[in-house]
Amino acid sequence: MGRAVAVIGTGQTKHGRRDDLSYPDLVREAVKKVFEDAGITPKDVDGVVYGSMPSMMEGMAYNHFYFADALRVVGKPLLRTETCGSTGQSVAHTAIHWIASGMADVVLAVASEKEHEGDAQATMMTILEPFLMVTIGGAPVAFSLQSREWMGYYHIDDDKAREAASIVSVDSHDGGLKNPLAHIRVKLTKEDVSKAPIITYPVRLYDVCPTSDGACAVIFASEEKAKKICKKPAWVKGIGFRGEEYFIGDSNKAVWQSTIEASKEAYKEAGITNPLKELDVAEVYNPFSYQELMFLECLGLCPPGEAPDYVIKGTFSPGGELPCDPSGGVLCTNPIGAAGLIRVAEAALQVTGKAGEHQVEGAKLALSHAMGGAEQFNGITILGSEL
Amino acid sequence: MAEQKEKPRKVGAMGMVPYEMALGPTWTKFFEGFKEKKILGTKCKKCGRVLVPARPFCPRCFEPMEEWVEVAQEGTIVTWSYVNYTYFGVTPDMIPVIGAIIKLDGVDCGTGMSTQIGGLDIKDFELVTKKVKVGARVKAVWRRKRQGNFRDIDYWKIIE
Numbered sequence: 001m002g003r004a005v006a007v008i009g010t011g012q013t014k015h016g017r018r019d020d021l022s023y024p025d026l027v028r029e030a031v032k033k034v035f036e037d038a039g040i041t042p043k044d045v046d047g048v049v050y051g052s053m054p055s056m057m058e059g060m061a062y063n064h065f066y067f068a069d070a071l072r073v074v075g076k077p078l079l080r081t082e083t084c085g086s087t088g089q090s091v092a093h094t095a096i097h098w099i100a101s102g103m104a105d106v107v108l109a110v111a112s113e114k115e116h117e118g119d120a121q122a123t124m125m126t127i128l129e130p131f132l133m134v135t136i137g138g139a140p141v142a143f144s145l146q147s148r149e150w151m152g153y154y155h156i157d158d159d160k161a162r163e164a165a166s167i168v169s170v171d172s173h174d175g176g177l178k179n180p181l182a183h184i185r186v187k188l189t190k191e192d193v194s195k196a197p198i199i200t201y202p203v204r205l206y207d208v209c210p211t212s213d214g215a216c217a218v219i220f221a222s223e224e225k226a227k228k229i230c231k232k233p234a235w236v237k238g239i240g241f242r243g244e245e246y247f248i249g250d251s252n253k254a255v256w257q258s259t260i261e262a263s264k265e266a267y268k269e270a271g272i273t274n275p276l277k278e279l280d281v282a283e284v285y286n287p288f289s290y291q292e293l294m295f296l297e298c299l300g301l302c303p304p305g306e307a308p309d310y311v312i313k314g315t316f317s318p319g320g321e322l323p324c325d326p327s328g329g330v331l332c333t334n335p336i337g338a339a340g341l342i343r344v345a346e347a348a349l350q351v352t353g354k355a356g357e358h359q360v361e362g363a364k365l366a367l368s369h370a371m372g373g374a375e376q377f378n379g380i381t382i383l384g385s386e387l
Numbered sequence: 388m389a390e391q392k393e394k395p396r397k398v399g400a401m402g403m404v405p406y407e408m409a410l411g412p413t414w415t416k417f418f419e420g421f422k423e424k425k426i427l428g429t430k431c432k433k434c435g436r437v438l439v440p441a442r443p444f445c446p447r448c449f450e451p452m453e454e455w456v457e458v459a460q461e462g463t464i465v466t467w468s469y470v471n472y473t474y475f476g477v478t479p480d481m482i483p484v485i486g487a488i489i490k491l492d493g494v495d496c497g498t499g500m501s502t503q504i505g506g507l508d509i510k511d512f513e514l515v516t517k518k519v520k521v522g523a524r525v526k527a528v529w530r531r532k533r534q535g536n537f538r539d540i541d542y543w544k545i546i547e
Contacts, residue, residue: 019395019397020395056402059400059402117397119475121474121475122474122475122476125474125475125476129408130408131408131410131414131536131537132414132440132499132501132537133499133501134499134501134537135501136470136484136486136501136502136503137468137470137472137474137484137486138474138475140470140472141468141470141486144468144486145466145467145468145486145487145488146466148466148467148468148521149465149466149488149521151521152465152466152521152522197471198469198471198512199471199472200468200469200470200471200472200486201468201469201471201512202468203468245446245447246446247438247440247446247496247499248488248497248499249465249488249490249496249497249498249499250438250446250496250497251496
């Protein structure tokens with residue numbers, strides 16, 4: 001992949017309803033924290049990468065103009081990257097490529113969303129053209145259709161999938177309670193989740209992520225700079241990203257090719273042959289609890305069609321073989337553009353032992369992941385404590 | 388930071404932009420077919436797949452798909468979802484609805500997302516879970532007045 005790259009600092013806002021601040025102030029909150037965490041100043045940064053959801057969600061075209069000061073980008077090169085829900089992973093990958101290529105040594109990556117200022121679902125409706133793939137039910141229905149396709153393809157009965165999805169939701173919300181920056185912080189039982197109102201069946205209320213405001217900033221550095229600046233960097237071990245065809249009915253979405261191929265690429269680069277055994281923690285993008293079940297399979301963490309069995313026996317729960325989303329995941333915090341970069345930041349916190357109350361004891365190798373579009377894009381970044 | 392006693396002040400804003408999106412010859416012909424209650428697909432001469440909606444080019448082979456095929460109006464449900472929440476542009480009287488992906492007989496892909504199951508009492512959730520299943524057979528029900536757009540197929544009816 002070129003030169004070695006490390007995360008040398010992370011910064012996240014308090015996520016939630018942040019109408020106490022203007023949007024540039026929100027971005028500044030994350031950027032201020034990342035510089036404090038890395039112990040460097042904007043003078044040390046060679047370039048900035050920024051991403052968010054499309055203009056309609058932001059209320060203006062090209063919000064990086066509005067955020068120029070908050071991003072500390074004045075007098076520096078800027079790259080903008082966006083791929084819908086996977087934007088945060090793409091922003092991280094842009095920074096990583098920039099440094100790995102040798103064209104920069106220190107890059108600030110920032111992603112944000114302020115969903116309460118507009119109508120996130122309205123924007124999601126415009127992600128597809130308006131005459132062929134016209135959505136019924138917006139984003140939740142696209143993913144519920146996929147869940148049902150997966151259940152049908154592997155003959156997973158409703159009750160078993162329901163139980164596993166409820167466990168995913170309960171575990172994530174327990175994580176959210178331990179993460180002071182999480183948006184939703186509430187104790188749920190399996191029964192609360194399985195009896196919640198139907199949104200897009202089989203998906204119910206607590207299977208769905210919230211609408212959040214939040215920003216995340218991560219500073220990446222070359223090996224030489226990382227060793228000089230940072231006592232304990234999180235090293236980029238492998239990355240992968242894949243896209244899929246546009247028309248949702250063209251392929252079998254139960255076997256999610258972009259997730260499978262992106263993770264294979266990342267594992268190969270990281271030298272991982274048995275991800276379930278070798279990874280210590282995973283920040284899997286889980287805007288819907290049923291989607292996490294599918295990701296567990298397509299990320300190669302359990303055999304196809306068996307995610308419910310593995311989840312029910314506790315493999316991915318706290319204290320299990322591979323705890324997933326100890327931060328609360330996207331189910332507790334979903335500023336969409338930032339959500340993929342928050343996964344990277346959380347993976348960095350885990351492998352450097354800085355995750356606080358939601359730290360997975362002794363974590364050395366962490367996977368972070370995000371998905372975007374109508375099931376179209378998947379991105380992975382694997383971080384480790386050792387170079 | 389001073390504690391905020393009053394509700395945070397906000398400024399209203401709205402942007403509205405009308406668009407005119409070109410359909411191109413393939414999708415023009417596809418929707419013209421709807422006016423005559425025909426579902427048209429195109430066939431790839433390289434991989435042999437028949438795709439609906441018709442495509443100007445094969446997404447996998449990148450070859451033009453110039454051979455037109457009128458396809459069956461019956462098929463099986465690949466997946467479905469019961470939509471029971473309101474969102475942008477949808478009022479409580481417009482739900483519940485059932486979205487679905489249907490594989491039409493002789494077609495090598497599923498339909499897109501504008502496919503709705505109807506013809507039964509959708510408000511009766513128990514009835515829906517009994518009748519609407521992956522693998523269930525369905526057929527197209529057309530609107531009486533068709534305008535050459537995706538709304539021309541009113542819904543897909545379960546074949547008992």
